Amino acid sequence: MCSIFDRTIYPDPESEKAIMGSVVYCIHHKEGCQWSDELRKLKAHLNTCKHDAVLCAAQCGAMIPRVLMQDHLRYTCPRRRANCEHCAKEFSGSALEEHQGNCGHEPVYCENKCGAKVQRRHTQQHLQQHCSKRLVPCRHCGQRYTQDTVGAHGASCARAPVPCPQRCAAAPARDELDAHLRDHCAAASLPCAYRDAGCRFKGTRQALDRHIEESCQAHLALVCGVATRQARQLESLRSALAKLALNQSGALVWRISDFAAKMAEAKCKEGVELVSPAFYTSQYGYKLQASLFLNGNGAGESTHMSVYIKILPGEYDALLRWPFAHTVSFTLFDQSSTPDRACNMVESFVPDPTWKNFQRPSKEPDALGFGFPRFVSHEMLKKRNFVKDDVLFLRVKVDPSKIVAV
Ligand SMILES: [Zn+2]
Ligand SMILES: [Zn+2]
Ligand SMILES: [Zn+2]
Ligand SMILES: [Zn+2]
Ligand SMILES: [Zn+2]
Ligand SMILES: [Zn+2]
Ligand SMILES: [Zn+2]
Numbered sequence: 001m002c003s004i005f006d007r008t009i010y011p012d013p014e015s016e017k018a019i020m021g022s023v024v025y026c027i028h029h030k031e032g033c034q035w036s037d038e039l040r041k042l043k044a045h046l047n048t049c050k051h052d053a054v055l056c057a058a059q060c061g062a063m064i065p066r067v068l069m070q071d072h073l074r075y076t077c078p079r080r081r082a083n084c085e086h087c088a089k090e091f092s093g094s095a096l097e098e099h100q101g102n103c104g105h106e107p108v109y110c111e112n113k114c115g116a117k118v119q120r121r122h123t124q125q126h127l128q129q130h131c132s133k134r135l136v137p138c139r140h141c142g143q144r145y146t147q148d149t150v151g152a153h154g155a156s157c158a159r160a161p162v163p164c165p166q167r168c169a170a171a172p173a174r175d176e177l178d179a180h181l182r183d184h185c186a187a188a189s190l191p192c193a194y195r196d197a198g199c200r201f202k203g204t205r206q207a208l209d210r211h212i213e214e215s216c217q218a219h220l221a222l223v224c225g226v227a228t229r230q231a232r233q234l235e236s237l238r239s240a241l242a243k244l245a246l247n248q249s250g251a252l253v254w255r256i257s258d259f260a261a262k263m264a265e266a267k268c269k270e271g272v273e274l275v276s277p278a279f280y281t282s283q284y285g286y287k288l289q290a291s292l293f294l295n296g297n298g299a300g301e302s303t304h305m306s307v308y309i310k311i312l313p314g315e316y317d318a319l320l321r322w323p324f325a326h327t328v329s330f331t332l333f334d335q336s337s338t339p340d341r342a343c344n345m346v347e348s349f350v351p352d353p354t355w356k357n358f359q360r361p362s363k364e365p366d367a368l369g370f371g372f373p374r375f376v377s378h379e380m381l382k383k384r385n386f387v388k389d390d391v392l393f394l395r396v397k398v399d400p401s402k403i404v405a406v
Pocket of ligand 4: 110111112113114115116126127130131132133
């Protein structure tokens, strides 16, 4: 019942009659009801006013204006009957609200974002069998890729088989192709193992086996040729090396080992001469050689050790000045363990230009050179540490200046 009747209309019973006869608008005038009549007819009007609220016809308990009842019953009443638009099953309103979001027939987007829409009940099957974003193993290498990229991976997969470029029947894995071509391909053209010796044969593995069997003689001849060429090269290398090893410093330190045995030999045989390695005074200089008579020679025979220097025919003699005019010094080292007390024996000379020893040597040089027959006496040899551990050191030094260096 409307509040107008309760509080405004009844407080004064005396004037009820007059009031009931007054003209009023329907209480739903603002909502759009055009009804207007005496107040006493209002109650009857409200029984049919389409804007007045009445209990839901489906007894959900809600008060609904008559004009909205159709909508309410169809769309919002929890007790309405309705069909799911996806599965077409009939539900009560509240059950349908629960059903929505769970209906197995509703198409939903794939959670892997492949872009596909599938019915909710089929999503598991889609993810496992059809989704383009599902992970599948590469059938060659076993690595997992999404289904839509595994094909592209195959084009570079190291384990995928590729056709042999030599067109043999094999299809080796991509990462084994090199080994296949090198070691296994039946169609590969291989060079003969004697290629470096000069054989030009090339052929398949089979043809090569046959060639090797048939070409023993030819191969042997090739290898022989190689050996000959190498021997020649070796020879020229050896002489180049000897040239490089030649002393060109102008100073020779001559080490005489087994001194006692050599001295004993010199004492019992006549004219035993020790000769040093040849050496050059400079890179393109004179070629010299020292000689040593342990038991002396000439004026020093049996009492002294004699030293001489010989000029040997050298490669650059034609370009050098003659006679030879460099100062030559001989030093016998005192090998005392206290270097301060060591006292070396030194002798030197400036060549006399009139001596024939200092002219350009012929191919057959003199047996004896120029030097000191009485270089050091046998007595002196014993006094100091000239011989130590049975070794004696003699330095021969050539100095381009003419000053005697002592
Ligand atoms: Zn009304
Ligand atoms: Zn209802
Ligand atoms: Zn449904
Ligand atoms: Zn998918
Ligand atoms: Zn792969
Ligand atoms: Zn092949
Ligand atoms: Zn061959």
